[in-house]
Amino acid sequence: MPELPEVTALAADLNTRLSGRVIDRFAVLSFAALKTVDPPVSALSGMTVEGVTRHGKFLDLAAGDLHLIIHLARAGWIRWRDGAPPPPTGRPARGPLAARLVLDDGSGIDITEAGTKKSLSLAVVRHPEELPGIARLGPDPLADDFTLDVFAGILSGQGRAQIKGVLRSQSVIAGIGNAYSDEILHAARMSPFKPAAMPPEQIARLFEAMQSTLRDALARADGLAASELKSEKKLGMQVHGRTGEPCPVCGDTVRQVIFADSTLQYCPTCQTGGKPLADRVLSRLLK
Structure with a gap:
């Protein structure tokens, strides 16, 4: 499970790759991972990524006035994809791919989860604190005021x-x-x-x-x-x-x-x- 150091590094890597880029679409393939319905994931289409940060172990991708919140849980991970994804086959998705974010040039990220116990979570919210998991977080141990x-x-x-x-x-x-x-x-x-x-x-x-x-x-x-x-x-x-x-x-x-x-x-x-x-x-x- 990625923890504070890895999530910090993931946020920094994604921030470098995604900031200023336009989202073509965000597709959820593992519907159990999606924990929100309003706003819909389709609302991310056309949004410009403003930055990627973290809250505890949560990744926060800010785009326009929305936030895509990702918690990788025990077996989740993010993979950068330089090229366009393969075309859909029309068959139900199988394997570890849980969601896919595609930028306007076809590149983007694949969000995967290995194993059979699925606990990865995805949410699209207007404010990160709308998620109970973020709202109840304790203080960050590396914050300046954590004395x-x-x-x-x-x-x-x-x-x-x-x-x-x-x-x-x-x-x-x-x-x-x-x-x-x-x-x-x-x-x-x-x-x-x-x-x-x-x-x-x-x-x-x-x-x-x-x-x-x-x-x-x-x-x-x-x-x-x-x-x-x-x-x-x-x-x-x-x-x-x-x-x-x-x-x-x-x-x-x-x-x-x-x-x-x-x-x-x-x-x-x-x-x-x-x-x-x-x-x-x-x-x-x-x-």
């Missing part, structure tokens, strides 16, 4: 909630998902099941780990095309997605905990005092 004091207040308000879940909650902090929460906690040398309310010195350590992890990932992704972002993200991971491999910091074996719909990875030596976490949904560190 250590703001972060401390957020953690205090979460009480005994597990810090892994707090970092992933989009209504608490926008843009961090499963992968970067693993990386942030590894950099902070902190258990994923640690309560959010913690001493000031630990809050400062976690805040620094969050800032450095996200900013380093942003720097690696800066200037990359969409086609290069997935591999760059994977290469930059220290523990996430590396179960069974040696931790690059201490050499211990990276372990995982499996949940109903996701997994987390961690290093026992770096994060849990050498003790493995029980691999069940309600796991917590055995003291």
Whole structure:
């Protein structure tokens, strides 16, 4: 799933390619992905793209007085197409293609979603805040006003909630998902099941780990095309997605905990005092 660094890079890449261009049409091929009906997608035709930005993990393509909002979810992606798309066959669409934006010269973007579990979402709105997912977003962790004091207040308000879940909650902090929460906690040398309310010195350590992890990932992704972002993200991971491999910091074996719909990875030596976490949904560190 693309998270804050990748969505930021995607927005920058698309902004360069699309700004000032005229939309010929926007075609939705996976109708379950479309979450709005008014304005219709046909209203984008003839609009000039004014820019592409992001809100948390949402991409926001502004065109005229409308916004095309894209959430790529777990398996969605965007591919740039230099030439005109192939002509329609008249048969129902199959495969990963969910939507297609065509510019006035035939080039454009294909929005795809792999796998059978479809959760990619598309919306055409007049204001981004019309979407509940955007309206309830928490603060952006890389915003200038996201200070250590703001972060401390957020953690205090979460009480005994597990810090892994707090970092992933989009209504608490926008843009961090499963992968970067693993990386942030590894950099902070902190258990994923640690309560959010913690001493000031630990809050400062976690805040620094969050800032450095996200900013380093942003720097690696800066200037990359969409086609290069997935591999760059994977290469930059220290523990996430590396179960069974040696931790690059201490050499211990990276372990995982499996949940109903996701997994987390961690290093026992770096994060849990050498003790493995029980691999069940309600796991917590055995003291």
